[in-house]
Amino acid sequence: MLRVKNLNVFYGGIHALKGVSIDVEKGKIVSIIGSNGAGKSTLINSICGIVKYKDGDILYKNEKLPKQAHKIVKSGICQVPEGRIIFANLTVTENLQMGAFLRNDKQGIQKDMKRVFELFPRLEERETQIAGTLSGGEQQMLAMGRGLMSNPDLILLDEPSLGLAPLLINTIFDIILEIKEMGKTILLVEQNAFKALSISDTAYVLEQGTITAQGDAKILIKDEKIQEAYLGKKKVEIK
Incomplete structure (x- = not known):
């Protein structure tokens, strides 16, 4: 449904996204996890037309996505x-x-x-x-x-658990699954890596503007390096 290809975004002299590519399949939940400042919200805002990207392509339903925010909403995002x-x-x-x-x-x-x-x-x-x-x-x-x-056909959720109590976080993630059951496709940006991976079909790890890992969320959640970096163990660099 959505394909981001080799996206580069700059804030002045800061290279915020460095050749980022992701695929979002119809009817799936795809997560982007990563630490603060990794570029997660920049990616979401680039897709939505809020942040301008220098080069790369964003394709939606096999057509180039318009860059104007209201046209993007009208297209089903x-x-x-x-x-x-x-x-x-x-x-x-x-x-x-x-x-x-x-x-x-x-x-x-x-x-x-x-x-x-x-x-x-x-x-x-x-x-x-x-x-x-x-x-x-x-x-x-x-x-x-x-x-x-x-x-919408595609919903971009940016940090839905931010600032919420644990009980409410569980409620919000249960509702995300219900929204998926309605036939919606979801791209989820989330710091709570465990919750995100636990409900997702596929996931990407974004570090300092670069995708460092990607794949089946059920496999990534068991990956030792990702566990150490994002799921509460001692943080190590993901290579």
Whole structure:
């Protein structure tokens, strides 16, 4: 569904992504794991048209992806950004409606709103509440629900567990699996490597702008070097 080929991104003189290539198959969960500053969010933002890349190609459904963010959303890709970035002064329902701003199929929008409330019952309980007064976990649910309201085929999740309590993290990852069961394809950027690998089909390790490992997530989670670097053992360099 998505193919990133030899992507290079610079911030001034800093080479943030160095020839990064990834493939995302339809109906799969693909994870990008790595430490802070590895380039994970830069990769996501490059796909979404927020960060401009110097060279390389991004193909979506075998066609070159447009570089304008609104055209990317219209093509069937949505991003659930790091830090949630909800509209704090709008209600829960208004935030969800904003997710559907490029749509004009009223019945489809109503159907998706109902589905979002089924996935996130807490949001339905707070549908008239101002979003800025929600808890961190509820705001993450709202950000995910808002993304689903664009009716995407591919969802880019950027650090969905950031700042959440362990119990809520488990809830969010359970919901990610439910979203996959809806037929959605997911590209997941996540610092919680164990949780990410445990639900993913394939995964990539990004270190200082370079892919250093890739493959079946069930194999990577058992890899000794990855365990030492990301799963709580003594950190070693991945070569």
